[in-house]
Amino acid sequence: MAYIKNLFDKNFLEYASYVIKDRAIPDLEDGLKPVQRRILHTLFENDDGKFHKVANIVGECMKYHPHGDASIGPALVVLANKDYFIERQGNFGNLYTGDEASAPRYIECRITALAKDIFYNPKLTEFVDSYDGRNKEPALFPAKLPVVLVMGAEGIAVGMSTRILPHNILEVLEAEKACLLGKKFQLFPDFPTGGMVDVSGYRDGNGKVLVRAKLDTSDPKRILIRELPFGSNTESIINSIENAAKAGRIKIQGINDFTTESVEIEIKLARGVYAEETVDALYAFTDCEQSISVNLLVIKNKLPAVMTVTEVIKHHAKQLVKLLTRELEIEKKELQDKLHLRTLERIFIEERIYKAIESMKTAKAVEDAVIAGFKPFAKEIGARGVSHDDVEHLLRIPIRRISLYDINRAREEVREILDRIRQINGHLKNIVAYAISYIDGIAARIRASEDFGQGKRRTGVASFAKVDVKEVVKKDLELKYDNATGYLGTAVTGEVVAELSPFDRILVLKKDGAWSVTNLPEKSFVGQGAWWIGAADKEALSAIVFTVIYRDKEKSYPYIKRCVIEGWIMNKEYSLVPEGAEVLHIDTRDKFSFTIRYKPKPRLKVLSEVFKAQDYPVRGLKAGGIKLSGKEASGVLARG
Numbered sequence: 014m015a016y017i018k019n020l021f022d023k024n025f026l027e028y029a030s031y032v033i034k035d036r037a038i039p040d041l042e043d044g045l046k047p048v049q050r051r052i053l054h055t056l057f058e059n060d061d062g063k064f065h066k067v068a069n070i071v072g073e074c075m076k077y078h079p080h081g082d083a084s085i086g087p088a089l090v091v092l093a094n095k096d097y098f099i100e101r102q103g104n105f106g107n108l109y110t111g112d113e114a115s116a117p118r119y120i121e122c123r124i125t126a127l128a129k130d131i132f133y134n135p136k137l138t139e140f141v142d143s144y145d146g147r148n149k150e151p152a153l154f155p156a157k158l159p160v161v162l163v164m165g166a167e168g169i170a171v172g173m174s175t176r177i178l179p180h181n182i183l184e185v186l187e188a189e190k191a192c193l194l195g196k197k198f199q200l201f202p203d204f205p206t207g208g209m210v211d212v213s214g215y216r217d218g219n220g221k222v223l224v225r226a227k228l229d230t231s232d233p234k235r236i237l238i239r240e241l242p243f244g245s246n247t248e249s250i251i252n253s254i255e256n257a258a259k260a261g262r263i264k265i266q267g268i269n270d271f272t273t274e275s276v277e278i279e280i281k282l283a284r285g286v287y288a289e290e291t292v293d294a295l296y297a298f299t300d301c302e303q304s305i306s307v308n309l310l311v312i313k314n315k316l317p318a319v320m321t322v323t324e325v326i327k328h329h330a331k332q333l334v335k336l337l338t339r340e341l342e343i344e345k346k347e348l349q350d351k352l353h354l355r356t357l358e359r360i361f362i363e364e365r366i367y368k369a370i371e372s373m374k375t376a377k378a379v380e381d382a383v384i385a386g387f388k389p390f391a392k393e394i395g396a397r398g399v400s401h402d403d404v405e406h407l408l409r410i411p412i413r414r415i416s417l418y419d420i421n422r423a424r425e426e427v428r429e430i431l432d433r434i435r436q437i438n439g440h441l442k443n444i445v446a447y448a449i450s451y452i453d454g455i456a457a458r459i460r461a462s463e464d465f466g467q468g469k470r471r472t473g474v475a476s477f478a479k480v481d482v483k484e485v486v487k488k489d490l491e492l493k494y495d496n497a498t499g500y501l502g503t504a505v506t507g508e509v510v511a512e513l514s515p516f517d518r519i520l521v522l523k524k525d526g527a528w529s530v531t532n533l534p535e536k537s538f539v540g541q542g543a544w545w546i547g548a549a550d551k552e553a554l555s556a557i558v559f560t561v562i563y564r565d566k567e568k569s570y571p572y573i574k575r576c577v578i579e580g581w582i583m584n585k586e587y588s589l590v591p592e593g594a595e596v597l598h599i600d601t602r603d604k605f606s607f608t609i610r611y612k613p614k615p616r617l618k619v620l621s622e623v624f625k626a627q628d629y630p631v632r633g634l635k636a637g638g639i640k641l642s643g644k645e646a647s648g649v650l651a652r653g
Contacts, residue, residue, distance in 0.1 A: 049088060050536070063099075064123045068091075076091075090106060102121040114439030131157050137150045138153075140381065161177055161311060163182050173310060176307050180201070190453075202222060203470050206245070206471075208226055209225040209226075210225055222244045222307065225296060225301060234281070238250065245375075247270055247276065251268055254301075260418070263291060265283055266283050296493075309325070314561070352642075355426060356393065359420070359427075369385070383407060384399050398569055408419065490515060491515055498536055502534040517548050521543055523542075529581075559601060560575050561575075563595060566595075568645065569646055571640075573641055574636070575632065591637070591638075602626070612646070
């Protein structure tokens, strides 16, 4: 049994780790989940400037992704609909209506130039074996942008989940730029469906936001929904409005959907109902307003970590500087290698060193002759000298190239290389300024491109309180009580005791001192002679002092108890008086007088006594009553 338990524990931990790291949670470095990374890698490999059938890309991607086309196709569509990294051709679905994309064999895609700039650099990318060992795939892309904030992400793993909201790409770039300059910055979500967002509870990426549809109420008899809250589509919005109308929470005449390239849902209001008074009900009872909880969980250094938006920006600002430095250093090294070879070639041809090898019989002698020929030019060549590989390169120069060698052109190329090396050295000395110029270049491209919507913010940031359902709904239900039968409810024939809403709860205080809080009933038996029936509103009840006058079970002595009802458990019965006690009177007035009548007994001269309720303190619900007299009470007469 111990072996089996250990086996299960080991397998479960491996599975949990796999789902967390390799499926559900994006990586901080490039902001991608593994399936997204493999899709982009496939598009980079197949990039020839032309569009590719999505079905072909899905098939190619299966070399790297072990879960088949069922997960690759939808992931590609979602990634393409983010607009930034995959260019689309064909029907990729409708973000507003929720319509699905056409089959992969009918739609086409290709990688964007922005994706190449942000992700693609094989010289900086670490490659690992694919799942079957036949191919190589990137472990992570060297991303120059905090992609996880631009695209957002959702994922459910074992024991943890992530929900990262998308942000405006230009604002992300400006925040990264501000971070490099040591300035303060702040980022708020921006959604592709537009709408409005209240970020007062955002807490830098780990709180919650309120999102709302944008409503046009310029016509008092109809409401137009122009933009959708994040996470909704026209179908879900319309269904929620129709359900609210059926429940009687809003009154509409009809609803029409004219959505095409932009959202337009028309709500025609019922007669006597106007737009301004319906707006709050739409926010309260439909998907026009939603609360979204967020959790910025990413994979950082191969481990799950909860971060803030500020921390992500700071991390990527450092990463951008590091990546640009490595790119410049690699380019400088390549240029130095190229300059070295061009210098050797020029000397080799101009000084006719190749003539020295004509009489040589062996390869060793040839190499020695070439190296010896360069000795007078050691200062020009530099400390690097002439290696075996350099000699091999020179000996592979064809005769035609030697005969057609253009000295001026060669020197011009050397000057260009030297200029570029000096430029790179300048960038390396001022790497932060270079990084800022890189950010400015990306931002300028986005502003100039209609494909990215010129980077304009789509979601308005505003402050609005969540609509309280209880405040919006009308109190138009009559709660009736039939004292003769003891029934209480909205479907009972009797005296109207309160006008309530469907969301109100009621408190019933019975004649024996028992009380309970329930939902508004259609018909419920509470017994005859109920003392008090009303809405169970804690704020209102905290201002009501219940005064109970009762006599005890054993000696019938009179007691008074004054208390406030402040808390309860739904549908649980409580009592204001001790078990077996008989309630004589219940009152909710702050001040009143009452007369206790006593049972006549021999030598008892005083048969009644007057008391003032306000003379006695208000105590807790569980506290006992205060004894009023040591005589047996027969009744109570209350006065004002």
